[in-house]
Every structure is written in C-alpha cells, then in structure tokens.
Amino acid sequence: MQGLNQDVLVLNSDYEPINICNMRRAIGLIYLGKVDVLHSDSITVHSATTALVSPSVVRLKYHIRRPMPRLRLSRRSIFARDGYTCQYCGHTGKDLTIDHVIPRRLGGRTDWENLVCCCRKCNTKKGDKSLQQVGFALARLPRRPKWIPFVSLTKFVDGRQNKVWRDYLPHFGHFGETAKPD
Ligand SMILES: [Zn+2]
Structure with missing residues (x-):
C-alpha cells in the first residue's frame, strides 16, 4: 500500500484549488465517481485487488460552494x-x-x-x-489579496513547489497590477 499518504490536489469544478487530501481519500472520490483525474504520477498504488496509477490532481465533477476564507495579515x-x-x-x-x-x-x-x-x-x-x-520602485502596488486560497497557506506555499500543481495554484498576489509611477 505504497503512497497512500501522498498528497493529492483537489480542484473545484471551476478549477479553483479547494483541498489537498491524501491518496486514500482521493482514490475514494475516484471510486465514487465524484472526480476526474487531471494528472497522475507514474508510481502505482497497489491494493489487494486493484492497481491504480496514483492521482496527483483531481477535479470535482460538481461545484462545491465554499465560504470566503479570511486571510490574517502576517x-x-x-x-x-x-x-x-x-x-x-x-x-x-x-x-x-x-x-x-x-x-x-x-x-x-x-x-x-x-x-x-x-x-x-x-x-x-x-x-x-x-x-x-x-530611488526604489515597487514591483507592484501592495494590496489586500482579492483571491485567497481556500487551502491553508502552508499547504498552498508548499504546493507551489510541485511542478504539476503549480499550474493549478494561482499566485494569489498576482492580479495584473502594476506599480503606479510617482
Ligand atoms: Zn531587494
């Protein structure tokens, strides 16, 4: 049962990152037909009766409404x-x-x-x-982020280290804002 504690990125139906769960949970969601697999890693998870290519990113088939998370200034x-x-x-x-x-x-x-x-x-x-x-200029105007990841900040930051996940984890500081010239 190798890799069952590996993290899997879960996207909402609109591709918003909504959760990071372990492989066991992700396989459950796949089994129940609740998600589509967007990316798999090459390692294979073996269980007693089946061999699955381990999912890395899955997307929910149905949209989940989620409350707007609060992000503390820190x-x-x-x-x-x-x-x-x-x-x-x-x-x-x-x-x-x-x-x-x-x-x-x-x-x-x-x-x-x-x-x-x-x-x-x-x-x-x-x-x-x-x-x-x-004589300094700001790369971009500092603002309160408009989009806040629903997954925890720690998991979000760690997740951006993953080359596959990075494409699905928008940079929540980036909103096409440019620094105003003085
Ligand atoms: Zn510097």
Missing part, C-alpha cells in the same frame, strides 16, 4: 502574497524580511497596502527613508 501572508520576492529588486531567497513602504516614522501603517516583502539588502539601504529618497 509576515507569512505578506511573503506569500509577494511570492517570496523582494518587491524592490526582485531577489528571491531566504533572507527576506518585511518592509514598511512608507516608514512608520512618517506615519506609514502596518496594513496590506503598506507592507511588502523585502530582501535584507534593500531593507538596510532603505532604512526609514521614503521610496523617492532611495
């Missing part, structure tokens, strides 16, 4: 919104922090519109100066 949610990318220089990596675009000293607030993901280098350079003072 370092993690800002990082996730900004794709773990410095909004000033485009650096991606582990040495990231949070920057107040308008420094607190100048009345900048701690909210979705004034916090961005920022690398330590840019953070040090910027200090408590304004964007104009240091």
Whole structure:
C-alpha cells in the first residue's frame, strides 16, 4: 500500500484549488465517481485487488460552494502574497524580511497596502527613508489579496513547489497590477 499518504490536489469544478487530501481519500472520490483525474504520477498504488496509477490532481465533477476564507495579515501572508520576492529588486531567497513602504516614522501603517516583502539588502539601504529618497520602485502596488486560497497557506506555499500543481495554484498576489509611477 505504497503512497497512500501522498498528497493529492483537489480542484473545484471551476478549477479553483479547494483541498489537498491524501491518496486514500482521493482514490475514494475516484471510486465514487465524484472526480476526474487531471494528472497522475507514474508510481502505482497497489491494493489487494486493484492497481491504480496514483492521482496527483483531481477535479470535482460538481461545484462545491465554499465560504470566503479570511486571510490574517502576517509576515507569512505578506511573503506569500509577494511570492517570496523582494518587491524592490526582485531577489528571491531566504533572507527576506518585511518592509514598511512608507516608514512608520512618517506615519506609514502596518496594513496590506503598506507592507511588502523585502530582501535584507534593500531593507538596510532603505532604512526609514521614503521610496523617492532611495530611488526604489515597487514591483507592484501592495494590496489586500482579492483571491485567497481556500487551502491553508502552508499547504498552498508548499504546493507551489510541485511542478504539476503549480499550474493549478494561482499566485494569489498576482492580479495584473502594476506599480503606479510617482
Ligand atoms: Zn531587494
């Protein structure tokens, strides 16, 4: 019974990611005819009587209504919104922090519109100066995300590491917004 605890991405009928479940549950959904398999991994799950190619992404045949989830403002949610990318220089990596675009000293607030993901280098350079003072420009205007993943933020961020899943997990910070020129 190899791989039965492997994660499977479940999409709503409109392709919105709605859940991440284990293989056992996914196979149950397939067996009940509730989902279509969109992607399978090459490993095969053996049970007593059947051999199934293990599903990786499944899509519900019927639409499930779900409540609008709430996303708490936190370092993690800002990082996730900004794709773990410095909004000033485009650096991606582990040495990231949070920057107040308008420094607190100048009345900048701690909210979705004034916090961005920022690398330590840019953070040090910027200090408590304004964007104009240091000649920085934002990659995109920080906003409260309009679309919030229904799956947990941790699972969502981890899921984006999966090459197959990534296509089905929209970047919830990206809404085609571009930074306004000053
Ligand atoms: Zn940077």
